[in-house]
Amino acid sequence: MAKKDGNRVLTIAEALREGITEEMERDEKVFCIGEDIGIPGGWGGAFTVTLGLEKLFPERIINTPISEISIFGAALGSAIMGMKPIADVQYGDFLFCAMDQIVNQISMMRYISGGKIKVPVVIRVPVGASNRGPQHAHSMESWFINVPGIKIVCPSNAYDAKGLLKAAIRDGNPVMIFEHKLLYGSKGARAEKGTIDASRYIPKEDYIVPIGKAEVLRKGNDVTILSTLLMLHRSLSVAEQLESEGVSCEVIDLRSLVPLDTEGIFNSVKKTGKVVIVEECTKRGGWGAEVAARIAESIPDHLIAPIKRIAALDTPVPFSPVMENYYVPSLERIKDGIVKTAAY
Amino acid sequence: MSKILKKIGAQKALEMYKRMLKIRRFEERVRYLFLEGIMPGTIHQYDGQEACAVGVCSALADGDVIASTHRPHGHAIAKGLTCKEIMAELFGKTTGCCKGKGGSMHLGNMDKGMLPSIAIVGGNLPIVTGMGLAFKLRSKKNVAVSFFGDGASNEGAFHEAINLAAIYDIPAVFVCENNLYGASTHVSIVCKLKNIADRACAYGIDGVVADGNDVLAVYETAEKVIKKARNGGGPSILELKTFRRCGHSRRDSKAYMRKEELDYWMARDPIAMFKDILLKAGFCSEEDLERISKEVDAEVEEAVEYAQASPDPRPEDALEDIFA
Ligand SMILES: Cc1ncc(C[n+]2csc(CCOP(=O)(O)OP(=O)(O)O)c2C)c(N)n1
Numbered sequence: 174m175a176k177k178d179g180n181r182v183l184t185i186a187e188a189l190r191e192g193i194t195e196e197m198e199r200d201e202k203v204f205c206i207g208e209d210i211g212i213p214g215g216w217g218g219a220f221t222v223t224l225g226l227e228k229l230f231p232e233r234i235i236n237t238p239i240s241e242i243s244i245f246g247a248a249l250g251s252a253i254m255g256m257k258p259i260a261d262v263q264y265g266d267f268l269f270c271a272m273d274q275i276v277n278q279i280s281m282m283r284y285i286s287g288g289k290i291k292v293p294v295v296i297r298v299p300v301g302a303s304n305r306g307p308q309h310a311h312s313m314e315s316w317f318i319n320v321p322g323i324k325i326v327c328p329s330n331a332y333d334a335k336g337l338l339k340a341a342i343r344d345g346n347p348v349m350i351f352e353h354k355l356l357y358g359s360k361g362a363r364a365e366k367g368t369i370d371a372s373r374y375i376p377k378e379d380y381i382v383p384i385g386k387a388e389v390l391r392k393g394n395d396v397t398i399l400s401t402l403l404m405l406h407r408s409l410s411v412a413e414q415l416e417s418e419g420v421s422c423e424v425i426d427l428r429s430l431v432p433l434d435t436e437g438i439f440n441s442v443k444k445t446g447k448v449v450i451v452e453e454c455t456k457r458g459g460w461g462a463e464v465a466a467r468i469a470e471s472i473p474d475h476l477i478a479p480i481k482r483i484a485a486l487d488t489p490v491p492f493s494p495v496m497e498n499y500y501v502p503s504l505e506r507i508k509d510g511i512v513k514t515a516a517y
Numbered sequence: 518m519s520k521i522l523k524k525i526g527a528q529k530a531l532e533m534y535k536r537m538l539k540i541r542r543f544e545e546r547v548r549y550l551f552l553e554g555i556m557p558g559t560i561h562q563y564d565g566q567e568a569c570a571v572g573v574c575s576a577l578a579d580g581d582v583i584a585s586t587h588r589p590h591g592h593a594i595a596k597g598l599t600c601k602e603i604m605a606e607l608f609g610k611t612t613g614c615c616k617g618k619g620g621s622m623h624l625g626n627m628d629k630g631m632l633p634s635i636a637i638v639g640g641n642l643p644i645v646t647g648m649g650l651a652f653k654l655r656s657k658k659n660v661a662v663s664f665f666g667d668g669a670s671n672e673g674a675f676h677e678a679i680n681l682a683a684i685y686d687i688p689a690v691f692v693c694e695n696n697l698y699g700a701s702t703h704v705s706i707v708c709k710l711k712n713i714a715d716r717a718c719a720y721g722i723d724g725v726v727a728d729g730n731d732v733l734a735v736y737e738t739a740e741k742v743i744k745k746a747r748n749g750g751g752p753s754i755l756e757l758k759t760f761r762r763c764g765h766s767r768r769d770s771k772a773y774m775r776k777e778e779l780d781y782w783m784a785r786d787p788i789a790m791f792k793d794i795l796l797k798a799g800f801c802s803e804e805d806l807e808r809i810s811k812e813v814d815a816e817v818e819e820a821v822e823y824a825q826a827s828p829d830p831r832p833e834d835a836l837e838d839i840f841a
């Protein structure tokens with residue numbers, strides 16, 4: 174949908190594709206590596222992000238065998254030698270097959286080298302429950318906030334997706350981008366049931382979204398809501414609903430988990446004194462636990478209510494829709510948490 | 518009549534035919550239910566590969582175990598799980614073989630010798646090595662079988678699992694169903710070998726190849742490598758050449774496939790081929806086959822009704838089954 178001024182509405186999948194294309198045009202060291210990419214008549218990865226890119230860059234779309242260790246190991250090796258790989262995994266759950274390369278190698282290569290080696294590796298990771306069963310559903314952002322040496326971003330809309338991706342490619346460090354399956358807006362055979370519209374106007378001009386900056390998406394005075402990805406969208410709709418019920422929510426899209434925008438978070442908490450954190454990671458050891466601890470540790474005197482964490486259950490992701498809907502924080506669960514916190 | 522068909526005999530051959538047809542009809546029904554939006558989840562279907570699952574499972578003995586992949590409907594039926602418990606699992610019902618916790622990619626029932634299938638490509642191979650190890654440690658004359666795809670053979674897990682099984686002569690068989698595709702990627706662009714079974718030489722074990730659309734060839738070859746494993750001869754790789762005639766998953770237009778390839782394999786329908794053999798052998802009449810067809814349809818239909826009428830889990834059931 175092109176408008177006269179060149180601005181267009183794009184889905185996250187399209188915005189990422191455009192971002193990758195522009196960065197590959199801009200810098201010939203940038204390339205894509207992953208499974209099922211660059212196949213004529215194929216899907217452009219699991220969620221269409223790299224669709225058709227093989228036509229533009231026949232040499233720089235590296236389709237791999239189903240071999241996650243080699244995807245991330247080769248990405249690292251090429252980065253050490255000066256390339257800028259964008260490595261993708263079809264579902265985040267398969268990252269676990271390559272944990273050594275990511276956690277032992279990619280994350281600490283710079284450190285081990287005494288700061289001599291640069292590791293510009295971008296890792297794209299689809300997450301979120303989407304009714305596929307326990308091994309295609311995990312949200313594992315939290316696992317990686319425990320790994321020093323990797324930056325972590327979580328775009329909730331197409332504008333941020335493109336801007337954060339570009340920032341990641343140019344960052345010169347390992348950056349993981351967690352992308353939600355129900356936010357991509359993938360089309361055709363890869364369209365997802367239950368998709369939430371996360372499309373945005375994308376300017377024609379080059380831009381980045383800085384890593385480490387949260388964004389206040391809704392101003393409010395009673396409660397600060399901290400969230401990302403799909404849960405951010407759910408939090409926003411609850412906040413909207415609560416406005417008419419007399420609860421004024423300030424909704425913040427964290428956008429980056431590492432580094433965390435503590436200044437932005439603290440500013441809001443100092444105003445409201447009440448915090449609700451909403452995430453799709455399991456509650457135990459979820460990123461919400463880290464964020465809550467930072468707040469409690471740094472500005473305890475500003476809190477006038479216990480910090481509330483609303484998260485997925487501490488279970489694998491069950492398949493049955495009835496149980497999966499219970500596993501992922503629902504609108505009701507989020508609303509209940511906010512209302513109770515506001516009333517505290 | 519071929520020697521192997523004679524050896525199998527009419528009764529067992531017809532049972533094998535029935536299993537194959539059951540898989541086909543099950544998959545056709547599931548495809549309809551899924552595309553109509555009646556069934557939740559995602560699906561990876563098995564039609565066209567029926568001879569692989571049925572040929573191998575028919576050569577197994579009581580107490581033997583199998584493990585499957587993201588594409589497990591056929592293996593589950595071949596191993597003797599009921600259409601009801603499978604269909605109910607696909608619908609996410611409490612009566613499903615995994616109580617609705619697993620779904621289409623995690624079918625299994627250890628009472629019937631099938632591990633809940635593993636949706637991580639290559640992920641079941643090391644587990645199968647371990648299952649075989651348990652048989653060996655407890656001096657049981659049983660065999661563990663891993664079903665996996667051409668794509669899975671490129672995972673590191675493939676190498677580690679088979680090598681470990683090889684050095685201890687673990688009673689396992691690694692069955693690679695080479696259906697020419699891993700998702701949209703043709704096997705020829707991710708593997709330089711003509712036969713994946715040729716990798717066996719890297720582990721010092723046997724690698725054998727059979728026509729995966731010919732159930733008798735599958736049975737005959739499987740029987741040999743299973744027997745070898747059972748008798749302490751160690752594991753083998755059995756590669757079955759077949760074809761994924763359905764798309765990879767969900768709605769797949771198969772735009773990446775060549776028409777000649779598709780046409781060639783569609784003409785080699787394992788069920789039609791076996792049917793001809795059975796009729797020629799005089800093992801059955803057209804009427805017998807018609808009866809089998811009706812029985813199979815009734816069983817699948819009954820399974821759909823059963824699954825739809827079965828209760829949903831309670832939401833809180835999600836919290837159960839984490840620890841023993
Ligand atoms: C470790 C891992 N990587 C990637 C995937 C995504 N994926 C699911 S099925 C599949 C193709 C598997 O191909 P193959 O092993 O040949 O089995 P087939 O689908 O042909 O039965 C892929 C890439 C996965 N499930 N697990």
Ligand SMILES: [Mg+2]
Nearest residue numbers: 666667698699
């Ligand atoms: Mg395959």
